[in-house]
Amino acid sequence: MKNYLPFFKKLATKTRSFIGFPKGESKIMRFCRLLWWIIGVGLVSIVLFFSAIAFNWFGFFGEIPSLKALENPKTPLPSVVYTADSMEVARYYSQNKTPLKYEDIDSMTILALLATEDARFANHSGIDAEATVGVILALLKGDNRGGSTISQQLAKNLFKTRSEESKGKLGNAGILSTVVAKAKEWITAVRLERSYTKNEILTMYLNEVTFGNNAFGLHAAAKKYFSTSPDSLEIHQSALLIGLLKAPSTYNPLRNPERAINRRNTVLNQMRKYKYLTRHLLDSLKKLPLDLTVFYEVAETGNSTYYKNHVTQKLKNWCEQNGYDLYADGLEIYLTIDSKIQTHAEEAVAKQMPILQKKFHEQWKGLVPWTDSNKKPLEDYIENAVAKTDYYKFLVEKYGKQSDSIQILLEKPKKMTVFSWENENHRKDTTISTIDSIKYYKQIMRAGMVSLDPYSGHIKAWVGGLDFEYFKFDQVRQAKRQPGSTFKMFVYATAIDSLDMSPCDTILDTNPIIRYEENGEQKIWTPHNADWTNTNRNMTLRHAMGRSINTVTAKLTEKVGWTTVAHYAKKMGITSPLAEVPSIGLGSSDVSLFEMAGAYSTIMNGGMWQEPQILWQVKDKHGKTLHYFHGESRRALSKESAWLMSYMLKGSTQEPHGTSLGLWSYGVLGHGNDVGGKTGTSSNFADGWYMGVTRDLVTGVWVGGEDRAIRFRTSDVGEGSKTALPIFGLYMQSLYADKTSGIRKAPFLEPSVEIKRRYYCPTPTYERYPEKDSTEVQEIVE
Template sequence: MPQEQETIAVPQKSMYSSVISFVWKAFLLGFSLVVLYLVSVEYNFLYLFGASPSLDRLENPRTDQASELYTSDGQLIGKYFEENRSPVPFRKMSPKLINALVATEDVRFYEHSGIDPAAIVSAVYGSLQGDARGASTITQQLAKNLYKTRTDNSQGLLGHIPVADIIISKTKEWLTAIKLEQRYTKDEILAMYLNTVDFGSNSFGIKVASKTFFHTSPDSLKTEQAAVLVGLLKAPTYYSPRYNPKNSTRRRNTVLAQMAKYKYITQAEADSLQKLPLELNYKVESHYEGPATYFRGAVAEYLNEWCKQNGYDLYRDGLKIYTTIDSRMQKYAEEAMEKQMRTLQRRFDNHWKGRNPWVDEDNNEIPGFIEETIKRTAYYHRLKEKYGNDTAAINRELNTPHEMKVFTWDNDSLEKRVVMSPLDSLAYYKHFLHGGMMTMDPFTGHIKAWVGGINFKYFKYDHVKQAHRQPGSTFKPFVYVAAIDNGYSPCDKIVDQRITINYEEKGEKKSWSPTNADWEYTGAPMTLRRAMGKSVNVVTARLTEKIGWETVVKYAHRLGITSPLESVPSIGLGPSDVSVYEMVAAYSTFPNRGFYTKPMFITRIEDRNGNLLHQFVPKQKKVLNTETAFLMMHMLKGGMEEPGGTSQALWEYDLWKNGNQIGGKTGTTSNHSDGWYMGVTKDLVTGVWVGGEDRSIHFRTSQLGEGSKTALPVFGLFMEKLYKDKDLGYTMGPFPKPTVEITKEYNCTTVLPKKVVVDSTAIDSLVNLLNMDTLL
């Protein structure tokens, strides 16, 4: 019989076990996909997700940071920035500020590790209920701000797909936040966050924000002030206390309520603080304010080139630049310039009352001066781009009045609101006189003060280095130094009488007959020292002829004049344009015993961490023998000591104690367009220029327009202030004695003539001094 086959029953899987198996597989698959996604985002798989911050960037985070400019006495005088940011350590932040931030932005900050799951769940639930709210922790916000996780540079191929870009960016923020928490303490994260956020009003970081809105520091913030600043983080413009005070007050009170809710302050404190009015001390830091604005511009020009050559960014890298400027001396120089220019402008306005000051050589107003001048402005070129050849439209714009702010000497703010057309405003500004001044230590080359104009905000043209004007008689010392260095002595004599010099220029025969500024001639021999001190033109011209005008040009260049100089008989009377900057450097050769020292305005540059990047040292060159330099110092004293010396207006100032000696030289161009004074003490050399923006704008008489009346007072006022400040260490006293044997006679006796010859041809010119054909 066949055996019966035994059947074995296989138990069927239960429904429960199948579900469990499916769930596990789904979980593992989902987990694997999440891990794969996170790894792909982290390492930018196939360039789909964009780059994440590298380990180096995480451990060495870099934010744009303003470069800072310091004076030689340690004062911060300016910044160079695109985002005005100056970091401050956590220990210098008020606990009230930290409490306000945590209570408002991330109450579980000290509990989570970069991501707050409870906040995420709450945000998702809120969104489903139609109540959208943020879930980002402070660390996530720092990751977004610090590493720009949502910019085009961090986007991959998938980052350009809507919705996907947000998910990827959020993922990067989460991953970066976790890594930040692993590498930094909570205090360090808070400090980095507060140093990077934008508070509006061009203030980035808590240090600048505290100063901008309350003129205080982060460690001195009051609770209500901290609440205002934390409130700004939600929307800097909408909650601006300056422009939207109601919104700001409401947001401040919300922050105070959060602080009470989480026990950082009591409810009673919150209630009391919420009733306070919004009090600001608001001032936005700008490039146009503060001391040494023109100097900062000149330094920036140099630094931009230095940074380009050395791989730095002046406006982002947080460099620390230490300059030669002394903040106190700079303050005194600016005060002296402002005081004199206020006085001079009133005098100038009264002088031209009822008339426009732009005139030709015959003292007639230049027709169409303003209309032609405006065609050279950037504003006119913009109108040309807008309207093309439609002159009617352009003229309509030029003659349409607008409300505007303009510069004025009438009040302490130096501004006023007016209604003017562009043409009227240009004419208004052309009435102003301008000035430039520089002071330098002749031994080190350190520039100690630099005033490039009367107001940088409204007149950005720098009259120290950028402007070049005729120096008039301040150029005469280059004639005398050339003569003394070639055998002459201060006591040698030349007759003070009319002279005609015949010469050839480019094959053409010419003649030149200079006159003295006062049209008087003694007809007697005059020492070189008295001739320079009294600024006698004909003696200078005769001496120039003797030594050769090419020689004068050579010596001027040797002493540091870099501008082109025309080799003509009148070279000694200053017809070629030069700058205050190079004139001060050239004169500094005399007190420095014949060494030319290149002017220097930076001593060192450091990186944001204080590491030295470059140390600057003086550059000197021996250009005169020591005896000649000493004799020129003696010659320069002639302006004070010789009868009729042109520097004697300095007796009005409190400068004459302890045998103090000052050498100097005035200069005025023939139509009084330019007034100069070069002053030399035992410690410093100072150059001052005063004049109109255009050469056709000037005083009409020498009594008002000569350098002793316009530029010299700036020097006098400045030196008065300098000597009164004992902390500066500048003392009055005589020039140093010679350090070498002096082989030439220089202590000569001045013999005054018994009669003076007045040129009869000068009678008409004395009535109208504007027609003088000489340079004082």
Template sequence: MAKAKPKSTKKRTKTPASNTIKYIKAFWILFGSGLFLIALLFLLASWGVYGEMPKFEELENPQNDLATQIISSDGVQIGTFFKENRTPVSYEDLPQHLVDALVATEDARYYDHSGIDARGTLRAFVFLGTKGGASTISQQLAKQLFTGGSKNKIERYLQKIQEWVIATRLERQYTKKEIVTMYLNKYDFLNQAIGISSASRIYFGKSPKDLNVEEAAVLVGMLKNSSLYNPLRRPEMVKTRRDVVLNQMEKYEYITEKQRDSLKQLPLKLDYSPEGHNDGTATYFREYVRSWMSKWVKENPKGENADGDPEYFDIYRDGLRINVTIDSRMQKYAEEAVQEHMANLQKEFDKQEKDNKTTPFRDLTEDEVKRILNRSIKSSARWKKMLSQGKSEKEIRQSFDKKAEMSIFSWKGEIDTIMTPKDSILYYKKFLRSGLMSMEPQTGHVKAWVGGVNYKHFQYDHVYQGARQVGSTFKPFVYATAIDQLKLSPCDTLPKSQITISAGSHGVIDNDWTPKNSDADYTGYMSLKEALAKSVNTISARLMDRIGPEPIVRLAKKMGVESDILEVASIALGSVDLKLSEMVGAYSTFANQGIYTKPVTITSIEDKNGTVLYQFVPETSDVISKEAAYVTINLMEGVTQSGSGVRLRTGPSSRYDIKNVVTGHPYKFTNPIAGKTGTTQNQSDGWFMGIVPNLCTGVWVGGDDRATHFRTTTFGQGATMALPVWALFMRKCYEDKTLKISKEAFPKPENLTIEVDCKAFKRNNIQDENIDEFSL
């Protein structure tokens, strides 16, 4: 029997073919696992595992805080209310070269991918981001809208995955044009310029559609890092970055090589116009609108929330559009006029104050000065803030004596200095203040509103907040009442002699009242027209004595005056305190043929979709007859023909050395102008009210305290303090032919029974005892 062969102990070796199969299997397992892992990562991202993902509705309507726009009557945005200063624009509002610059610089294959640029992503992985990033415009928008950023690298990688998912969804949901528009509307260009519309206005003073190629390149260059490439801080870096964008535009044939080289030679040119709440045009008016809107939204809820409670509009987030009556051109001219004259007037005031031991106050004792300062300290924001923090009065007062760094106002620009808060209060007291308001009498539309000389440093609004003594500008109310009741003619004459109104009559208390004329001349007779032109007090007092204060006050109230007016004889000379806005509204009644039209500032409000939420309805009322209104206008024309307003025709009187103060003289207006100056006791307040047929404008000038004033009427009268502002403003308005400010005569009513042509009028000297026969 044969023996069995022993088993071989030699190991078998695998063939090369079997090794290959093993490696292939391993590769596909790893590859499949990698794909699965990648798919899982994206799936988890879409499920919101790494963070909340936007819902379909959110992709349909991404939530942005939208600034509320204030739009002037000529279609210019003059301001915004915002948490984020974003004003959305449509794709049609974007110039093509802006879109080209964006695509060339940020995403050259934008029109070829669906949210993720595969080539760019692969390049970024291979070169670890050293040869350009991989983020598409869609991914950048996704980051802005929904993910933000993170300093943690792992979180940032996961967010990147989220951005890829969101980007593809955005591409399915929106067109390429819509994505570009959303991206440019969303980006923060800094300096309160959020979105391309705000950035265009703030950095270049124009709308996006008006940007030229090099300006568009600057803004696109900022998209890389608006903090690093900011034209206000690093202009040279911004210019270099701009040129990179121009190179990209040439590379992808959006511009020619010749155009690129030419544009790169241009300097970086900005027109920086900040839009902070304290910056820009119509700052005082915008604050008034903010206050008005704060009340309006509380009275007009937009709906109810899930609990049935009222839900209100947010003027800082809801993107409302407030259409206002202000004309941006006239507002600009008004602000320029105030700035130009007040800077010169302040120089003269400072010069006169050098020898005043109690500057900036006059005719006060040291105790009275201390009382003013103490009152100002207690009404200051610092006092109120520290009081709310629980600080004791002693601690608060001590803080006013501690020096601190601060930036203070000057007519040559802000000054960085160190001083105590108490000293800063005294410093600001020396500055003269001003207010201007201009309105169309027929419509009530307020066209210009300047509440002060600088909103950042002087926030008290002298158009709407401040009531000051009006002086002789109140006299037209007295004359109008007398004309309406007594049917007097401007040509009728009254004696200039002094008149005494007894104690107990017409509100006179304790002692008899005997008003005086500024020139101390009480002889002869004077026509009503001449008497108003020269502001003769005794004649105003005679008229008031005959008709009494009650009908005068009643007329003023019908003309829109809401401030309290005591029914006393002294109102004939303007002892009452009124607001500039009230005065302009009332004076406009004379130009509107006796019809009072309530001043209006806001014509309509729209939501972000253009739905009208509020529409202004004019409020008018008949106050006096057309005849009485026209005769009063005729009387006030005499003021600018031969009275205190005559320098509108001739410039300042040569006997006063005020050429450096009355800016821009001689004015040499030749058209019909009705007006009235006003100067109060001690020259504390200077007024001028000026009217042409389609525009009524009032100007007030004075100190914050009535003890701050000029020494004499040479500079302290309304004709020197306030009239030049009116003249400068109107001259600018007339030079702008697009405004169509009237130079025509005031419309004369038919069948006028009161004679206004004094050359043809037979002299009629009216004695006091004969006026009664004209009374109604």
């Protein structure tokens, strides 16, 4: 030790020399000089420390929010989807927030926040010196308590100052990293105070904080716990919500009601402390129960979910191309859907389907309702359906494929809520086995419906099924089924446009024999009419189409060429693969309701195919329009041909024995109102279609089973004129009756060009024939 004494003496001498202690100076003066020197060095060190953090020297401390970031803070906001008439139908979010304005917040909520979190908020500039000193003294005593101001908490929450992305090289340096994070919050808080008013800071804070149970922001919290809005909160409700901010999980009122009440009462006591409440009011509020009215938000509800997948994919593509985050940028997205028209469409389906379901059960009573094309019961149909279920796969994984336990569990009855038309909410509690539940659902008839503005392509209604909770497959766009006679329209459009034929041209109604080659094999096709009879008379094209005569359509297909029919169908919007065979005009290829509605719109739109659109426009979070959506368009028919085809479509409601005459019973025909349409039925009555056109709307309806094995037994129930047409009739009937729907009875538009071809050739009324629309035909292959 003696060896080091000279060194320490020398060091002390140099220190006195550096500080500047004069020789002979008193000890008191030396102490004062040393104290001032320490204070000076400390202040310089503090300035250097905060400067180093503010400018992130050498990347040690991590980035701090810039002034630009402070002025435009990036907080994740949900993108909200609205109908064209501003009804909310969906949200995309990582955090489901709804931004509030200061005037939307009840004043007692503000006072509860100030009393509990930052009583001197109005008097400081981001840092509460008194509270900071109090925290330091408390820490020295071993008492760990918070002292952050609301501005500091906002800085922490809004800019994630303690996240991994905000840390620098010293991010994991223990207590030093905590000190650095705290310093960054102080700096950010001061900058926030300079950039925003006190009211704006309070509003931002209440929009940003979490209240637990996925309630982000005050708006979501008020809705979650009390099913109300922030400006309607009672004092005790505000106190509960503010109390949650300290520890949302600890004071969760759903799991820990007693703790939640105690914490609420603590907030109320704080409000009394700062004279925001009277003693009498405090006592009465503390006696109140939690008074929760919990709102459980379901992510996917209602029939809007049927088109949500289609909307989501289109939005994701647009956001990716334009640099937006669908789940965080707070976009306002407007669809073309009209909520009133959508409601009428859903109600029409819901009104007709129970009637059809009853008829289905009556027809198959005591019989096996799943059959092959020869109407014979399908073996192993239910067994194959069971094998596709997730429950069966789970049992196989657990017990092995050959285990008897699987069959026992599949046949074991259990409580279940099933879809049913018996109740208004379409729910029925029952006890049923897994196998029997599959049999039950297989027999439920399905339906789909889409309606659009033919001139803009805007989809006004989209009913993808009966109930998304139970039937998730979308019958509008996902499903592809044989369209039956609705596909005949393409044959007549091809003839009128490519061969300049007219509605008055005639073809003999006799059974044709058509020879053709398919896949290198020579074949013969001999189609017949649905009722197996012929008039043996020449029929005008309009009359033949109006009555859905198979023989005339087959002959016309041979005349124009089935390849040409396929070409026109694609020009008019059909994108599904089409078999170029003689039966193409009778709907032998599967297509979607979505495609067919777009194709029929081509006729009403003067021959221009307009891609059906469900997205209308996107706005940013400030309401500025970012983009209007416009689909593809192309000319598919001449204007004259399109007008002649619209006249042809009216034939089913005007020609003798037209297949759409059933619409008279719904009051939608006559009185100067034009309605056109085409019925369709696939073989064995597996699919019923109706394509209806009016001045304002083109609508497609499909009715059928889950698959082609489920069908009606006879034409008097199973044809499109008996299944799908009534839904269209109910739909238009209710739309016309609703004076707020914007849909009025009106004639079709007058032609915009000179019509040079003859088209007015009324058909005399012959003896009555059965009105059939089935495309069931006889095929003979040689």
